[in-house]
Amino acid sequence: MFNIPSTEVLIQGIMSGFLMGCLYALIAAGLSLIFGLMEIVNFAHGEFLMLGMYTAFWMYTLFAIDPLFSVPICGAVLFLLGWLVHKGIIRRILGAPMLAQIFATFGLGIFLRAAAQFLWTPDFRQVAHPLVQGPIKIFGISVGLPQLVASGASLAAFAFLYWFITKTETGMALEATAQDRQAASLMGINTERMFTLGWGISSACVGVAGAFLASFFYVFPYVGSLFGLIAYVTVALGGFGSIPGSLVAGIIIGLIEVLGGLLIAPAFKYVAVFLVYLIVVLIRPQGLFGKF
Amino acid sequence: MATTGSAEEMKRERERSSRRTIGFVLMGLLIVGVLLFPVFFRLPYHRDIGIKILLYGLLAQAWNILAGYCGQISLGHAVFFGAGAYTSSVLQTAFGVNPWLGLLGGVVVAMVLSLLIGYPCFRLRGHYFAIATIAIGEIINTLAINWEFIGGARGLTLPIHKDSLLAFQFHGSKYAYYYIILGLMALCFYATWRIERSRLGYYLRAIREDSDAAQSVGIPIAKYKLIAMAISAGFVAAGGTFYAQYLLYMDPDSVFPLSLSILICCLAVVGGVGTLWGPLVGAAIMIPLSEFTRIQFGGTGSAVDLLIYGALLTIVAVFQPTGLVGLFRRWGGR
Amino acid sequence: MALLSLEGVTKRFGGLVANNNVSFAVQEGEILGLIGPNGAGKSTLFEQITGFYPPTEGRIVFRGRDLVGLRPDQVNRLGIGRTFQKVRPFLGMTVIENVMVAALQHTHDPAKARREAVGYLEIVELAEKQDAGARNLSIGERKRLEMARAMATKPSLLLLDEVTGGVDQRTIPTLLQLIARLRSQQGLTLVVIEHNMRVIMSVSDRIVALNLGEIIADGPPSEVVKERRVIEAYLGDAFVVPTVGDGTGFAGGTGR
Numbered sequence: 001m002f003n004i005p006s007t008e009v010l011i012q013g014i015m016s017g018f019l020m021g022c023l024y025a026l027i028a029a030g031l032s033l034i035f036g037l038m039e040i041v042n043f044a045h046g047e048f049l050m051l052g053m054y055t056a057f058w059m060y061t062l063f064a065i066d067p068l069f070s071v072p073i074c075g076a077v078l079f080l081l082g083w084l085v086h087k088g089i090i091r092r093i094l095g096a097p098m099l100a101q102i103f104a105t106f107g108l109g110i111f112l113r114a115a116a117q118f119l120w121t122p123d124f125r126q127v128a129h130p131l132v133q134g135p136i137k138i139f140g141i142s143v144g145l146p147q148l149v150a151s152g153a154s155l156a157a158f159a160f161l162y163w164f165i166t167k168t169e170t171g172m173a174l175e176a177t178a179q180d181r182q183a184a185s186l187m188g189i190n191t192e193r194m195f196t197l198g199w200g201i202s203s204a205c206v207g208v209a210g211a212f213l214a215s216f217f218y219v220f221p222y223v224g225s226l227f228g229l230i231a232y233v234t235v236a237l238g239g240f241g242s243i244p245g246s247l248v249a250g251i252i253i254g255l256i257e258v259l260g261g262l263l264i265a266p267a268f269k270y271v272a273v274f275l276v277y278l279i280v281v282l283i284r285p286q287g288l289f290g291k292f
Numbered sequence: 293m294a295t296t297g298s299a300e301e302m303k304r305e306r307e308r309s310s311r312r313t314i315g316f317v318l319m320g321l322l323i324v325g326v327l328l329f330p331v332f333f334r335l336p337y338h339r340d341i342g343i344k345i346l347l348y349g350l351l352a353q354a355w356n357i358l359a360g361y362c363g364q365i366s367l368g369h370a371v372f373f374g375a376g377a378y379t380s381s382v383l384q385t386a387f388g389v390n391p392w393l394g395l396l397g398g399v400v401v402a403m404v405l406s407l408l409i410g411y412p413c414f415r416l417r418g419h420y421f422a423i424a425t426i427a428i429g430e431i432i433n434t435l436a437i438n439w440e441f442i443g444g445a446r447g448l449t450l451p452i453h454k455d456s457l458l459a460f461q462f463h464g465s466k467y468a469y470y471y472i473i474l475g476l477m478a479l480c481f482y483a484t485w486r487i488e489r490s491r492l493g494y495y496l497r498a499i500r501e502d503s504d505a506a507q508s509v510g511i512p513i514a515k516y517k518l519i520a521m522a523i524s525a526g527f528v529a530a531g532g533t534f535y536a537q538y539l540l541y542m543d544p545d546s547v548f549p550l551s552l553s554i555l556i557c558c559l560a561v562v563g564g565v566g567t568l569w570g571p572l573v574g575a576a577i578m579i580p581l582s583e584f585t586r587i588q589f590g591g592t593g594s595a596v597d598l599l600i601y602g603a604l605l606t607i608v609a610v611f612q613p614t615g616l617v618g619l620f621r622r623w624g625g626r
Numbered sequence: 627m628a629l630l631s632l633e634g635v636t637k638r639f640g641g642l643v644a645n646n647n648v649s650f651a652v653q654e655g656e657i658l659g660l661i662g663p664n665g666a667g668k669s670t671l672f673e674q675i676t677g678f679y680p681p682t683e684g685r686i687v688f689r690g691r692d693l694v695g696l697r698p699d700q701v702n703r704l705g706i707g708r709t710f711q712k713v714r715p716f717l718g719m720t721v722i723e724n725v726m727v728a729a730l731q732h733t734h735d736p737a738k739a740r741r742e743a744v745g746y747l748e749i750v751e752l753a754e755k756q757d758a759g760a761r762n763l764s765i766g767e768r769k770r771l772e773m774a775r776a777m778a779t780k781p782s783l784l785l786l787d788e789v790t791g792g793v794d795q796r797t798i799p800t801l802l803q804l805i806a807r808l809r810s811q812q813g814l815t816l817v818v819i820e821h822n823m824r825v826i827m828s829v830s831d832r833i834v835a836l837n838l839g840e841i842i843a844d845g846p847p848s849e850v851v852k853e854r855r856v857i858e859a860y861l862g863d864a865f866v867v868p869t870v871g872d873g874t875g876f877a878g879g880t881g882r
Contacts, residue, residue, distance in 0.1 A: 041422075041423070092611075096609075096610075097500075097613070098418035098419075099609070100610065100613050101419075101609075102367075103561055106367075106605065107603065107604070110554065110558075110605065111598075111599060111602030111603050111605075113598065113602070114599040114602055117595035122595075221595075229427070229430070267434060267438055270430065271435070274430055275431065277424070281416060281420050282413070285415075285416070491736060494726060497723075498716055501717060502717075504678070504698070505716065506716075507697065508676060508702055508707075509702060509775060509778070510703045
C-alpha cells in the first residue's frame with residue numbers, strides 16, 4: 001500500500017509541493033479574509049479563481065499579453081467581480097440563516113461554472129507559449145520555472161497583503177472590523193465599505209493567483225472546483241480569519257498533497273488532503289492560528 | 293377563526309372556504325394524475341421522466357428532513373445513494389441475496405454510515421459541517437473508484453432475470469418501476485408529514501432555529517440531529533437500490549459524484565426547503581426543464597440547465613428562502 | 627440545604643479572569659438579585675450554571691448534585707430554566723410553537739403540549755398573540771415569550787438575564803408583578819440579573835453584587851445598597867462620603 005520513493009523523487013516532490021503551497025496560500029488568503037470579516041464562506045471562491053485564469057488566457061489569446069503581465073488586469077477584473085457580488089448578493093444575506101448563506105454563494109459558483117462552459121466550451125485551454133516556461137535546476141533539483149515564478153510572486157503578493165492589513169490605515173480598519181464589528185463602527189469605520197473592500201481584495205488575490213496559474217495549468221470551466229476545495233481545507237487548517245495562518249497551512253497542504261500522492265498513490269493525493277481537513281476540524285476547530 | 297358576525301368577516305370566510313375547496317379539488321386531480329400517469333403516458337421516454345421526477349423527488353425529500361427541517365446542510369448526500377446502490381447490488385452479485393432484502397441491507401448500511409459521519413461532524417458549525425460533508429463525499433468516491441471488490445471504476449453490472457416483482461426487474465415496460473418508486477416516494481412523503489406534526493418535528497425545527505436555545509429547553513441536540521440524519525440516509529439509500537435495479541448497472545461516477553449531491557440540494561431548495569411539498573415541486577419542475585434544455589441545446593445542454601439551477605439557487609437563497617412553494621402560497625393568499 | 631450553591635467558581639478565558647472565587651447560595655423560594663456593572667461576570671455565571679461552558683475551578687451544586695460537566699440540556703432537565711441576555715426566541719416559529727417546544731419535554735403529545743403552552747402564555751400575558759410569528763414581537767414581548775418558554779420546561783429554579791433590558795419603561799411595573807407572581811403562584815426560585823436598580827431593589831429578597839468578577843456584597847437590598855464597594859463600583863468613589871463612625875454612607879439618591 002505504501003511506496004517509498006527514491007530520495008531524489010522525494011526531494012523533488014517536497015520542492016514542488018512547497019511551491020504549489022505558496023499558491024494555495026494566496027488563494028486561501030482571500031477566503032480567510034472574508035470569513036474573518038463577516039463569517040461567510042464564499043462557496044464560489046474556486047470559480048473566482050477559474051475566472052481569473054480565463055481572464056489571463058483571453059488576454060493572452062486575444063491581445064498577446066503574457067499571463068505575468070496581465071496580473072494587474074486579472075486583479076482588477078476580479079476586484080470588480082467581488083465588489084459586484086458583495087453589493088448584489090452578500091449584502092442581502094448577512095443576517096440570514098445558514099442555509100441562505102451557504103446556497104447564495106454555492107448557487108453563484110454553479111452558475112459561473114456553467115456560464116464558463118456555455119461561453120467558452122468545456123475544452124481544456126492552455127497558454128501555449130508563456131514567457132516563463134520549462135524546467136530550471138536549483139541545487140540539482142529540477143523545478144518548473146513557471147511554478148517557481150508563480151510561487152515567488154504569490155509570496156510577494158502575500159507579503160503585500162500582510163503589509164496592507166497591518167500597516168496601512170485602511171488595512172487596519174479592515175482588521176478592526178473583522179475583530180469587532182460593533183466597536184469598529186462606533187469608532188467611525190464604515191463597515192459596509194469595509195465589507196465591500198474585503199470582497200474586492202479577496203477576489204483580487206484569487207484573480208492574481210489565477211494569472212500565475214494560467215502560465216502552467218490547464219484552463220477549463222471545472223478547474224475551480226478542486227482548487228476551491230483545497231482552499232477550504234487550507235483555511236480550516238490555518239484558521240478561519242488568520243492571514244498568516246493561510247501561508248503556513250497552504251504550504252503544509254501543498255506538501256501533503258505531493259507526499260500523499262507519492263507515498264500512497266496518485267489517485268489518493270486529495271484523499272490525504274481531505275483527511276487532513278477532517279482531522280484538523282474535529283480536533284482543533286480553530287485551526288492552527290484561527291480565532292473561531 | 294373569529295366569528296364576530298359582521299358581513300366583512302362572513303365574506304372573508306366564504307372566500308377562504310372556496311379557496312380551500314379549490315385546493316382540495318386540485319389536490320385530488322394531482323393525486324389521480326400521479327396515480328394514472330403511466331396510463332396516459334405510454335412512451336418509455338415519458339415514463340422515464342416520470343420515474344426520474346419521483347426518484348429525485350424522493351432523494352430531495354429525504355435531504356429535506358435533515359437540511360430543511362433540522363437545518364444541517366449536507367453537501368455530500370450522494371454517499372448514501374451510492375451506499376444503498378452498492379450494498380444491495382454487491383449482496384446480489386456476490387451472495388445471491390434478493391434485491392428487496394438488499395434494499396433493507398442498503399438502508400441499514402447507509403444509516404450506520406450516517407451515524408459514523410454525523411457523530412463527529414455534528415459538533416461542527418454550519419459552514420464547517422457543509423465542507424466536511426463534501427470532503428467525506430470525495431473521499432468515499434475515490435475509495436469506491438479504487439475498490440476492486442465492488443468493481444472499481446468499471447462499475448457493477450447486475451445479473452439479468454426474467455421480469456418479476458420478486459427479482460425487482462422488469463424489461464418490457466416501465467410501469468412497474470414507476471409504481472415502485474411512487475410507493476417509495478409516498479412512504480418518504482408520509483414519513484415527513486408525520487415528523488412535521490410530531491414532537492420530533494418540533495425538536496428538529498428548534499435545533500434549526502437556535503441550537504443553544506434548544507438546549508436550554510432540554511433538547512439533546514446531538515441525539516436528534518443523528519435521528520434526522522439516519523432517517524434521511526435510509527430513504528436516500530432506498531432510492532439508490534431502486535436506481536441499481538432500474539438501470540441494472542452502476543459505477544462510482546453515477547452514484548457518488550458531487551454533482552448528484554448538488555442536484556439533490558438544488559431541487560429541494562428551489563422547490564422550498566423545510567416544506568412538505570417543496571422537494572417534489574422542485575423535482576417536478578426542474579427535471580422536465582433540464583430534459584427540455586438538453587433537447588434544445590444539445591451538447592451545451594448540460595451547461596444551460598446548470599446555469600438555470602445555479603441562478604435559481606442563488607435567487608431563492610437571497611430573495612425567497614421558502615422556494616417555489618412559498619411563492620405559490622403567497623399567490624394563493626394563504 | 628440550599629437549592630443552588632456556587633463554591634469557589636472561577637472562570638478564566640486565557641489571561642482574562644471573568645469570575646474569581648465566586649461563592650454564594652440560593653435558598654428555595656427566594657428571589658436573588660445579581661447586580662454589577664457591565665463586565666462584572668454576571669452572565670458568565672449563568673453560562674456556567676447552565677452548562678454552556680465549564681468553570682475553570684470550583685463547584686456548582688444543585689439539589690446536592692454537581693452540575694459541572696453536564697450539557698445544557700441535561701442541566702435543564704434537572705430543573706433549571708433560563709432566559710438569555712440577548713433574547714433568542716425561535717424566530718421562524720409562532721409564539722405558541724416556541725412554548726410548545728419546551729412543553730414537549732414533559733408532555734410528548736403536541737396537541738396536549740399546545741394546550742399547556744396556552745396556559746404559560748396566559749401567565750406572561752401573551753396568549754392573544756399566540757399565532758403571531760415570534761419575529762413580529764417587540765423586545766419586551768420577546769422577553770416575556772422567553773420566560774414562558776423557560777417555564778414550560780417545569781423548572782424549579784429560573785435564571786432571568788436582564789429582563790428589563792431594552793424594554794419600554796412603562797411596562798416595567800407589569801414585569802415586576804410578573805416576576806413576583808412567578809415565585810408566589812408558580813413556586814419558582816429565581817435568580818435575576820438586573821441593571822435597573824429600582825427593579826432589583828423592589829423584587830429581590832437578597833442581592834449579590836459582583837464587580838470585576840468578584841463578589842463585593844451579599845445580603846438584603848437595604849444593606850447592599852449602602853455597601854461602600856457597591857457604590858464605588860456603580861457610581862465611582864466620588865459618591866462615597868466617609869462618615870464618622872462605621873465608614874459607610876453615601877451622598878446622592880438611591881443608585882441608578
